[in-house]
Amino acid sequence: YHMKVGNQDVVDVIMCPNPHDEPCFEKFTFTPRKILPKETPCYVLQMMHHLNFLEDFRIKQETLIRFILYVKKGYRELPYHNWLHAFSVAHFAYLCLRNFQLIERGYLTKLEALAYFVSCLCHDIDHRGTTNSFQQQSNSVLASLYSSEGSVMERHHLSQTLCILNTEGCNFLESLNREDYRRCLDLIKDMILATDLATHYKIHSRQLTMAEEGYDRTSSEHRYYLCGLLMTCADLSDQTKDWTETKRVAQLIYSEFFNQGDLEKQMGKEPANMMDREKASIPDHQVEFLTECCLCIFRILAVIFPSAKILVGAIKRNIICWKSSKDTFNKLCLEGKTSYEVLI
Ligand SMILES: Cc1nc2ccc(C(=O)N[C@]34C[C@H]5C[C@H](C[C@H](C5)C3)C4)cc2n2c(-c3ccccc3Cl)nnc12
Ligand SMILES: [Mg+2]
Numbered sequence: 001y002h003m004k005v006g007n008q009d010v011v012d013v014i015m016c017p018n019p020h021d022e023p024c025f026e027k028f029t030f031t032p033r034k035i036l037p038k039e040t041p042c043y044v045l046q047m048m049h050h051l052n053f054l055e056d057f058r059i060k061q062e063t064l065i066r067f068i069l070y071v072k073k074g075y076r077e078l079p080y081h082n083w084l085h086a087f088s089v090a091h092f093a094y095l096c097l098r099n100f101q102l103i104e105r106g107y108l109t110k111l112e113a114l115a116y117f118v119s120c121l122c123h124d125i126d127h128r129g130t131t132n133s134f135q136q137q138s139n140s141v142l143a144s145l146y147s148s149e150g151s152v153m154e155r156h157h158l159s160q161t162l163c164i165l166n167t168e169g170c171n172f173l174e175s176l177n178r179e180d181y182r183r184c185l186d187l188i189k190d191m192i193l194a195t196d197l198a199t200h201y202k203i204h205s206r207q208l209t210m211a212e213e214g215y216d217r218t219s220s221e222h223r224y225y226l227c228g229l230l231m232t233c234a235d236l237s238d239q240t241k242d243w244t245e246t247k248r249v250a251q252l253i254y255s256e257f258f259n260q261g262d263l264e265k266q267m268g269k270e271p272a273n274m275m276d277r278e279k280a281s282i283p284d285h286q287v288e289f290l291t292e293c294c295l296c297i298f299r300i301l302a303v304i305f306p307s308a309k310i311l312v313g314a315i316k317r318n319i320i321c322w323k324s325s326k327d328t329f330n331k332l333c334l335e336g337k338t339s340y341e342v343l344i
């Protein structure tokens with residue numbers, strides 16, 4: 001957008017802050033879930049234009065638009081793991097690329113940046129609203145396909161992504177030379193597989209060591225850990241927004257968790273507490289998850305990128321809100337409400 005403010009041109013003010021000084025699209029305080037779903041494909045295209053991907057990789061706009069629409073269609077109408085989650089994760093990746101200047105400061109090559117943004121958009125395609133362990137428990141088709149390698153859902157999201165790339169008129173990477181094409185697909189594989197939280201728990205301590213030692217651009221191990229860190233932070237970025245947003249997102253997540261718990265009960269299985277709408281204490285579980293998982297991973301991000309400290313602050317504020325909400329939850333639960341009913 002080219003915008004005149006007074007007699008001074010304000011060039012390239014994209015999604016500029018509107019007069020009611022709502023958070024600007026370019027800031028970490030912006031909540032991408034407020035964008036109308038039908039407008040989201042345009043915003044994806046706009047972000048890729050502003051990251052200069054179309055020029056750098058000679059991407060045909062028509063092919064890219066078809067790819068984006070196929071990816072959007074690939075997501076199911078679920079409470080949480082839907083297209084709007086993918087869009088918000090990709091928006092966070094866009095903010096990291098722009099605000100941390102990941103390319104300009106050599107943290108990621110342009111190809112890695114492209115793979116990062118596209119992986120965020122595709123990382124949960126065709127999610128069924130159930131966990132990897134549920135795939136095993138229910139002997140799903142996906143479990144029979146992938147359970148020997150682990151990360152069952154993530155391998156399915158990757159395979160769906162590659163299928164779309166191989167769909168007529170959707171391969172926006174077609175102008176990459178053979179080596180870059182191969183490298184980009186390998187990066188997308190590593191990045192989508194990195195969104196399996198169980199994997200994050202395994203490599204978390206090494207990511208911390210990497211941050212404390214100082215990021216070594218020449219180390220392929222460091223580059224792998226940074227990509228995994230950036231993927232997990234994007235996947236959890238809802239937790240860095242304001243309390244209203246965080247609370248609403250938790251309600252969506254637990255709606256999926258409890259649906260799975262109901263399914264497990266019907267199968268005669270005992271669901272985990274966090275999946276059981278009768279037993280789960282959402283505030284307690286969220287305080288634990290935000291403290292044990294989110295706070296740790298965003299602290300590592302802030303060691304490498306000091307401007308990410310505001311994200312750590314946002315998570316701390318949400319932990320305080322969950323702790324203070326506990327009294328309300330306990331009081332209402334005493335009146336016989338489940339913690340889910342209190343949340344909605
Ligand atoms: C707010 C919030 N809470 C969350 C609470 C719990 C879990 C969760 O999967 N826990 C674990 C706990 C152990 C070790 C592994 C495997 C299983 C056993 C299940 C992970 C995720 C949560 N989560 C996510 C999220 C991120 C990535 C994939 C799926 C999801 Cl849902 N995004 N936001 C949230
Ligand atoms: Mg996932």
Ligand SMILES: [Zn+2]
Pocket residue numbers: 085089123124195235
């Ligand atoms: Zn996700």
